Amino acid sequence: MSSPPNVVKDCESRILHWKKVSGDYEALTERLQTLPDQLSYDITVPFGPLAFMPGKLVHTNEVTALLGDNWFAKCSTKQAQKIVDHRMKYVKSEISDLSKTMKNFEARVGLVRDLESISSSKGDYVDIREDTENTSDIAVTKGKQRIAHKPNSKPKLDAVLDLKEEDEEKEGSRKCTTTEEELWARLDELEKLEELQDDHDRLSYNANMNGEDTSSLSSEEEKEGDAAPAVNELAHSEARASSGRKAEEAAAEEDDDEEEEGSCLPTIFFSHTIEPKKVRINTGKNTMLKFSERKEQKEHSKRKKKNGHSNGHSHHELHKITTPVDIYRLFVDVKNGEPVPRKSILKSRSRENSVCSDTSESSAADFEEGRRAVGRSFSHDETTQSDTSDGVTEEESPTAALLHRASRFEAFSGTVVEKEPMPSAVPYLTISPPALPTILERKQEEVAPDVAPPQQAPKRLSKFKAARLQQN
């Protein structure tokens, strides 16, 4: 049997045929009735397909009827009428049978059509789908923004993230109060991660400055409300720092955000979202980071510059410590003008970037003490750096400055230590070790006031812990 639709169509065609036949028979019946009224009729007889001839129709009552199968019967009109009636019966029975079968198959076809309508959502059936975008955004904005970075996916996400990050930053600020606790929980996680990372980074990235991480971390802690955005910013800042700020505007935006963060305390801001890549200071790698991150970093750094804080977060991206690795980045010794990664942060001089200090603290307890000082100094350093960097950026083209910074940070082999508020960015790289102690002193002084806030526990405790303790 063919499919229901075909059967239905076939039945329809047959029914049409039979209806036509019945119509013909009805006309024939009428003719048979009128025919014997006259003995003969004058008619125009067709001669072939093109000609006609006048003629007469006689024996009007004599009809030769085709019975079927090459059988003919001569009969009167009445008898012919009987035959016609008999045939009509047959035709009607055929039509009824066909209509029955059609109905049976129409049900099937209707079901198929309903299914089609359901699938195509044309009918009243609606496909219920849950929009997970909002939830995902909320999940992301709440707490720290965690982005699973894939080497391949990052570049593509950049453009998209820029807008998202900005939005998230704003959202984060709004959700600050409600997500504090979540942030604390997240901070704990991040701390652990950082610790692990630090161990790993220590081995591999001595030169890496963790200032960025610390700065990022600190930024988060400082501003609970801004924690979410801070994290984002830090993440962004890190990414940017590494990749190099390319847009002043973005940096300006970040600066504004960062300024808010930096105002609190030199806290370590965590942004684990972009850890792997952020940590990599190499501009080449960092370019993979999202633009938003870069923007945040830029802003962060710019803010730091503006604030002149040693908060660290505000530091430009380079100084933003979003991951433990960033700490190592800051702890880069500059020897002979070349950054040399320091093997031990404990021995690192005070980094301008307070950021690093934060991350380093959080990363390992061992480094706490050593880092505390370093952190503070770093925070100062960062601020100073940021100041200098600001000057640099302002003086130089933003891209150049960013790139410069990025390069600096990559190498960051200790240039972070500034003997004095670096008048120029170059000094970063050229900071010589001996300058560190002086800077440390200065930074400590500078940091002192900053550390005043309880949240800025002088300890290298992770800002998160400190903040949490305070909160609790």
Added chain:
Amino acid sequence: MAEALQKKLKAEVDKFTLMQKDVSKSMSARQKLETQLAENNIVKEELDLLDTTNTVYKLIGPVLVKQDLEEAKATVTKRLEYINGEIQRYESLLKDLEKKSDQHRELLSSLQQEYQKAQGLAVGKV
């Protein structure tokens, strides 16, 4: 091994297609007979309606040959019976053909499986 199986498979497939053709032919013939059957039934009934006063003609080629009513009736009856017999014959034929085609189908499927296995083995070997 795989090639031999392939050839076998092709041969079987051809046989199967032939069988399917036979089946379809018999099916169409049977349908014709059925229409004829219906027609002859109508003729028979209409002949019954007539009486001897009417002359019955039979169309043989271009000629209408006068036929006796009774003869016509008998002829039609005979034709009906003949048609019924033909239909039954074709039905039995169709049944046999269908059985054969089913058997053939199974054989084909088994051969296909074997062929695939052989191919898989060949691939593994290679």
